[in-house]
Amino acid sequence: ILLLLYIMRYLKCAWKLFLQFIAVLGLLWMFSQLSQLKIGKSAAYILRYQWLDYANDDESPEKVCNCSAILQGEKEALQQAKLLTISKDFQKSIQIPDEYYIDATQDCRKFQINRKYITFPLSKEEEDFPLAYSMVVHHKNFERLLRAIYAPQNIYCVHVDKKAPASVFAAIKAITSCFPNVFMVSEAVNVVYAGWTRVQADLNCMADLYNTSTTWKYFINLCGQDFPLKTNLEIVQALRSLKGGNSLESEEMPQGKKGRVTNAHQVVDGQIQRTGKTKDPAPFNLPILSGNAYIVVNRGYIRSVLEDEQIQALIEWAKDTYSPDEFLWATIQRMPGVPGSTWPNRKFDVTDMNAIARLVKWHWHEGSEGSLQAVYPECKGHHVRSICVYGAGDLQWLIEQHHLFANKFDADRDPIAVYCLEKYLRHKALTE
Template sequence: MGMYACFERPPTMNRKRKLMKSLLKLVFLIVVVVFFNHMKAENESIERHDASVSILKTKKVLKNNIRVLIGRNLNPMPKLLVNEVNCQGIIEGDEWHISYASKIQNRVGFKFLTDREMGKLAKNCDVFLKTFEYNRFTVSQEELDFPIAYSLIVYKDAVQIEMLLRAIYRPHNAYCIHVDKSSNPNILDAMKAIANCLPNVFIASKLEDVIYEGYSRLQADINCMTDLLHYADVKWKYVINLPAQEYPLKTNAEIVKILKILNGTCSIESIYDEVLHKRTNEIYFVNPWSLKVQGTGLHKRPPPYSVVVGKGSAYGAFSRKFVDFAVNDMKAREILKWTEDTFSPDETFWATLAMNKHLGTPGIKYTASGMPDQRVWISTSITWDFSKPKPKCHGRYVRNVCVFGLGDLHRLVSEKKLFANKFHYAYQPFTLMCMEEWIFNKSVTYSYTDLDYYRDLMND
């Protein structure tokens, strides 16, 4: 007994100990309640922050079938996207990570959805939107106030089309998809199904049988731009036209900031080169057997309004005023008609409208010599096989254009251009996957590029 008795505490001490325990529990509960109330208030404050779209504002922008989707995912900091390889190391140019990723992608058999499977998946919008996480974005008030329209000219690979669309998609923008009439029917079915799930995405009202280097390629863009001008749901500021093989180098927020600096100025490549005059001095036609554009040897009449024919890219960033001019102005329409039997008119029409100051084309910045200012050609980065100086292509050349590989990412992410052409989802697959990770993580962390470069472009 004595041994146990030595461990017994007096009754008074036991009461004091119980009282102390009760006080400690009470203090702990008070601390917990205060902490959670503070966290709740902080979260409510974050949700009210301008960096994310409020449910009320989202409901004003979106149709009913997407309101719930966006409304429940207004997390100010969505979970970052992470791939199986170290994309950050690859983008930083680390040779070990590039080599490691190359070995993995050469050993692993990547399986991508077929066009048919993509269409079948998108038939169920809930499954499609959840599978591809169309809720993983935040939108600032600045972006809401500056909607952008996109014209996508597509032919194949529903997987890659969807990857591009998801990268540029925001619920307040507008997206016209032109599907080549000669493409596999599964592509059109997939695009229609996807458009049905996203209320601000639609298929062009008129589809063309697009022939490479033929007029139909330009007409496809004109069709989408005409539809976008009539699209009343979104009062967009610019149209950017893209092929499926391009991918953004800037987030939507960055593109908005850059286009606001341009302030209505277009980014249209336009040069004068006598060597290329054969494209428009001769009459061309589409050979019905080969489906290729070829010359007739017949001399073509000069263009209307004494215009100098320019040469440039088929792709650009076009202000709303420019698009309205290109589609509806009488002079522009006559020039467009004149290009129908020329070679690759998509590379001359926009450039010619920009080249000739006397046409009164809106949105063109000219130098003192009266030529379009080359500094504002910031739409697309492309690595040609014949470029001088020629950047190294770590992928492969197709039709003289570099299809980017893993080793190209370090250079691309430092580019000042808005988009890069071209990628292919099945060639060195981690290349496009790492670009997807990089652009998404930049968008959710609101990481911005230095805007001084673009401000300098607009200084005379």
């Protein structure tokens, strides 16, 4: 009996020690998780949202890359990524056919879970500051772009170029049908490079967004080869810091571009050409400013675009110009009375590098640091129409910039650049 009591006492002590050991391990694990997050994130938060992170055990072919090393600019990791992208087997493995999206969206809830969409606001600050997006796309990168910027409090208008293949249109329409706050534009147009229809596509989405919701605070327009450099929370915080202002390129028109607005143009066989006629001056003697297609503007700016009589006259005047998207928004930004606008005086000029709307690398502005001619380092990807299509080697520099979005990315040419950027942003969104 004494022996039995001794054994039972021993087992009881051993059991207590075992439970204490398990508790210590649990605490150590908890602290290790908390150490990766900012102060204020609870253990429950970690357990609840961890499944939304892009883990290394997912099905993405790009998972073999060392994204952490790539984002730090490590040469060996970048070289391995470059070799991988030129592999035919790898290129074949990353292709997602349009039929996949059409089939996968038959069960929207399953699609959202499998593609790891964030279907709830990650913070009260984000929930209270909804955004409106115009997405003018013709490219299969749409779904990854939508997933990267999606939040349930935001609203998204999608314009698919009428020239897009039927399968692309069907796939994008199927994706939008799975989200109550994502919709196809009410009137699509045939987008012509440097032509008026590029502006019209955004105007149609502006009207739809303005009439669909009264709660959104800021409007951002995107194209299919854009990708965010910031999380939704970072975007919200950047926009709040504008204190009602707008952020877009708007500066004096260079001499070499003035012919775009002094000569009349027309579209012939899908190409924009001069007609040989000289245009009348802009209405109301408005000074025409230079900018680009990408804007970050408040709701009042959009209301002015849709309703202001002077702006409507400017829009009509601009329809036969070359690349009207590269001066229209910039000019409106300097018109008195437009919410968030600034004076037309040159002291208020804003370059594309100072505006937060978009980061674009032009070939002729690339160079080494310290050069008076260089604005940014050389492109590590390739160029299309003198614009850098970013490669994985550009990521270290990109994520250090203050811009909200960058252009251009091509997931077919360098999928690792997109993969590592979206993985970086998702982890940051879940842990900030």
